Amino acid sequence: MxxxxxxxVGKKNVYKKESQLSLVWKRFLKNKTAVVGLVVxxxxxxxxxxxxxIRDYNxxxxxxxxxERLQGPSSAHWFGTxxxxxxxxxxxIFGARNSLSIGFSAITLALCIGSxxxxxxxxxxxRIDNVLMRAMDIVxxxxxxxxxxxxxxxxxxxxxxxxxxxxxxxxxxxxxxVRSTVMSLRDSEYVEAAIACGxxxxxxxxxxxxxxxxxxxxxxxxxxLANAILNVAFLSFIGLGVPSPAPxxxxxxxxxxxxxxxxxxxxxFPGIAIIISVLSLNLIGDGLRDAVDPKLKN
Numbered sequence: 001m002x003x004x005x006x007x008x009v010g011k012k013n014v015y016k017k018e019s020q021l022s023l024v025w026k027r028f029l030k031n032k033t034a035v036v037g038l039v040v041x042x043x044x045x046x047x048x049x050x051x052x053x054i055r056d057y058n059x060x061x062x063x064x065x066x067x068e069r070l071q072g073p074s075s076a077h078w079f080g081t082x083x084x085x086x087x088x089x090x091x092x093i094f095g096a097r098n099s100l101s102i103g104f105s106a107i108t109l110a111l112c113i114g115s116x117x118x119x120x121x122x123x124x125x126x127r128i129d130n131v132l133m134r135a136m137d138i139v140x141x142x143x144x145x146x147x148x149x150x151x152x153x154x155x156x157x158x159x160x161x162x163x164x165x166x167x168x169x170x171x172x173x174x175x176x177x178v179r180s181t182v183m184s185l186r187d188s189e190y191v192e193a194a195i196a197c198g199x200x201x202x203x204x205x206x207x208x209x210x211x212x213x214x215x216x217x218x219x220x221x222x223x224x225l226a227n228a229i230l231n232v233a234f235l236s237f238i239g240l241g242v243p244s245p246a247p248x249x250x251x252x253x254x255x256x257x258x259x260x261x262x263x264x265x266x267x268x269f270p271g272i273a274i275i276i277s278v279l280s281l282n283l284i285g286d287g288l289r290d291a292v293d294p295k296l297k298n
Contacts, residue, residue: 024215027291034287037280044277048097051090060090062245070263079269082256092269095247099277102159102242103228106166107221114171115217118178119205123186133179136172144169145231152240162241166231170224177220181213188212215292219285226281233274249274 028034047054055061065085073080079088121132139147151165185191186209194204210217235241236250244251249270256266 024288024291028287031287031290033283034291037283037287040276040280041284044096044280045100047093048100051093051097054093055087055090057090057094060087061094061247062086070259072263073265080263080265082252082266083259088252088266088269091247091252092249092273095249095252095270096273096277098159098242098246098248099229099232099250099274102163102166102232102248103225105163106228106232107170107225109163109167110170110174110224111217111221113167114174115178115210117171118175119182119210119213121175122179122182123201123205123209125183129179132175136175139168140172144227145234148231148235149238149240152235157240157243159242162232162235165235166228169231170228173224174217174220177216178210178213181216182209185209185212215288219288219292222281222285222288226278226285229274229277229281 051057063086065081068077068081068085069083071077071081071085077087077089079092082088082091117132117136121129142150147169148162148165151168152161155161155164182205191204191208194208199208232241232248233250233253236248237254239254242248242251244255252270253267256263260267
């Protein structure tokens with residue numbers, strides 16, 4: 001039997017509710033500059049991952065060939081060669097692998113530690129919140145770059161220590177973002193329902209609260225990644241980052257700064273790589289911030 005409208009009786013219209021993630025993604029795609037930043041970042045990541053297919057690491061990036069030192073950009077050497085005759089293009093693209101991998105690793109570690117600290121502080125509040133946040137305030141009182149310099153100087157210059165130092169410097173910011181978001185969600189109806197059902201606190205935090213706080217966390221991580229790449233370059237520039245001859249953008253700048261007057265291309269290409277990567281991440285972060293909370297958009 002059919003109703004007067006012609007639709008079968010006993011069947012209800014099913015409306016598929018659009019997920020929050022889908023809504024954020026659609027808002028993000030409307031931001032053209034953010035999309036450009038995402039495309040640029042993806043290109044940088046693809047170049048870094050396929051560097052071995054583009055240039056040979058040992059022959060072009062590490063091997064010293066004094067006969068070809070300080071040659072300008074040409075068809076043989078797209079970005080020219082450095083003071084040791086190494087192909088600058090090869091060093092820049094392999095340097096992208098080191099810079100991005102260290103930055104991503106540091107932010108991932110900071111995200112894991114900061115999310116735990118922030119969620120525990122925000123969910124329980126009271127004395128636990130005071131103790132954890134005062135500890136974060138102590139770390140925040142030290143400029144993140146200075147803290148990273150101290151830690152790397154104590155632990156020694158290596159990629160692993162650099163990741164650890166940058167992660168520790170970024171943890172307080174991530175913890176504060178997570179704490180504020182958790183505090184705004186802990187009194188939600190679904191959290192109260194989970195508590196009434198006897199759900200463990202650990203499950204409530206990681207199953208119900210943190211997934212709904214993922215937006216601000218991703219925004220903070222994206223902006224933190226841009227800052228981490230800058231700090232990696234700076235620490236490598238002063239000799240506390242990736243040890244030479246391994247390529248890293250800051251290391252390349254440091255090695256060639258004495259030749260910048262006669263061979264400025266040695267500074268241009270790694271410097272442009274840093275600018276492009278940081279700018280793309282900032283554009284993505286701004287786009288995500290507006291997509292997560294459109295009210296913040298000017």
